[in-house]
Every structure is written in C-alpha cells, then in structure tokens.
Amino acid sequence: MSTLHIIDHPLIVHKLSIMRNKKTGSKDFRELLNEIAMLMGYEITRDLPLEDIVIDTPLTKMTAKTVSGKKLAIVPILRAGLGMVEGLQRLVPVAKVGHIGLYRDPETHTPVEYYCKLPSDIENRIVILVDPMLATGGSAVDALTMLKARGCEHIRFMCLVAAPEGVKKVPEAHPDIDIYTAALDECLNEHAYIVPGLGDAGDRIFGTL
Ligand code: PRP
Ligand code: URA
Secondary structure, eight states, X not given: OOOXXXXXXXXXXXXXXXXXXXXXXXXXXHHHHHHHHHHHHHHHTTTOOEEEEEEEOSSOEEEEEEEOSOOEEEEEEETGGGGGHHHHHHHOTTOEEOEEEEEEOTTTOOEEEEEEEOOTTGGGSEEEEEOSEESSSHHHHHHHHHHHHTTOOEEEEEOSEEOHHHHHHHHHXXXXXXXXXXXXXXEXXXXXXXXXXXXXHHHHHXXXX
C-alpha cells in the first residue's frame, strides 16, 4: 500500500519558500534544491537495512553496523530531476545514477519518452526516482512503469512539490510505491502547472525561462 510522506522539517519548508519566490535566481534555486534533496534523502533512506561487520577500533575488536549489500541507484527524470542528484550523491557517494528522459507535451500535458539509460544491475538496487514536480502524475507513472519493466522491485519516488492530482494518480497505477514530498500544494491550473507551486522547475534550474 502506497504511503505519502510529507517531509515538512522547518529547514526544508524555509528553503522551499525561498525557491518558490519568483525573485530567486537559478544559482540559489539550484543550491537550495540540492540542499533539500540531501535533507529529504536522510528521511528516504531511513529504512535501509544494516548488517554486522567486524572491525578493529584503535582500542579493540567490535561488531559494527554497516549498510547492507543492496546498493542504491538514483534515477532523475530529465531535465528537472537532475537538480536533485548532487544532493543525494553527497549522502550516498557510491550510488549509481540512471537517467529517464520524459517531457510533457505542451498540448496534452502527457509525458513523451526520449531517453533511458540505467545501471546494468538496476534490478538488484533500491531505486530513488527523483523529480521536483509531481503535477498530473503522468511522468512519474510512466517512469515507474519503465523501471518495473526493467525488473526493479524496490523503488521510492521523491519530489519537492506535489499536486493532489499526482498523489492520487501514482498510487492508482503503482500501489506499491511510497511518495516523499516536501509540500502538497492546492491544485493544478489550466496548463497543468502546480499552484501555488514554483513555476517551471527545469527552466528555473537551467535558466531557460
Ligand atoms: C516537468 C517536471 C516533471 C513533469 C511533471 O517536466 O519536471 O517531469 O513536468 O508533470 P506531470 O506530473 O504532469 O507529468 P517537463 O515536462 O516540464 O520537462 P523538463 O523537466 O525537461 O523541463
Ligand atoms: N512541471 C513544472 O516544472 N512545474 C509545474 O508546476 C508542473 C510541471
């Protein structure tokens, strides 16, 4: 059963408010997005399994805990998901990174696939699928379908701002997937943009406004 996790830690809420402000430029927007991704990453990795290893401290031998065998993969949905990768990599430097390219058709607002390159052992990894915006949910649903078609069984979806439509649609298509978001906004407008939202995340990250 899918669970919606709203990670509304005061530091995340504060940083997100700066990002929402239209006066915030690309440099600050990018830095804040990566900072929030790192902070959210702390929560999204909370249930990673640990295993015992024996080590020597300077004083004695001990049985210590280490993150167990199952490795992580970070998979951004291009373009905007790229803005969250570095923050997560700071937390888990050994994670491999796959890419899924989807853009929304401006007329129909439905996603169009244009790229997919994933680690060869993706089916053995815990996958964090990232995209700052969950609007209609079409892009997330398609990306999750692509990952599952390649054998992924342990996936979680992380975004920054979600709309009610997206948080309804994803669990309908993928009831096994947990969603992590920093905020659940009010609605979508007639162009399927999130309101109040933060505008076009990809354009704000890459300065293509
Ligand atoms: C944005 C965003 C998501 C998608 C969300 O991407 O980054 O991928 O829209 O909308 P949905 O939930 O309605 O599918 P966009 O298509 O603008 O592409 P970009 O990241 O390349 O700018
Ligand atoms: N994509 C964005 O970048 N922003 C939105 O509000 C919706 C989709």
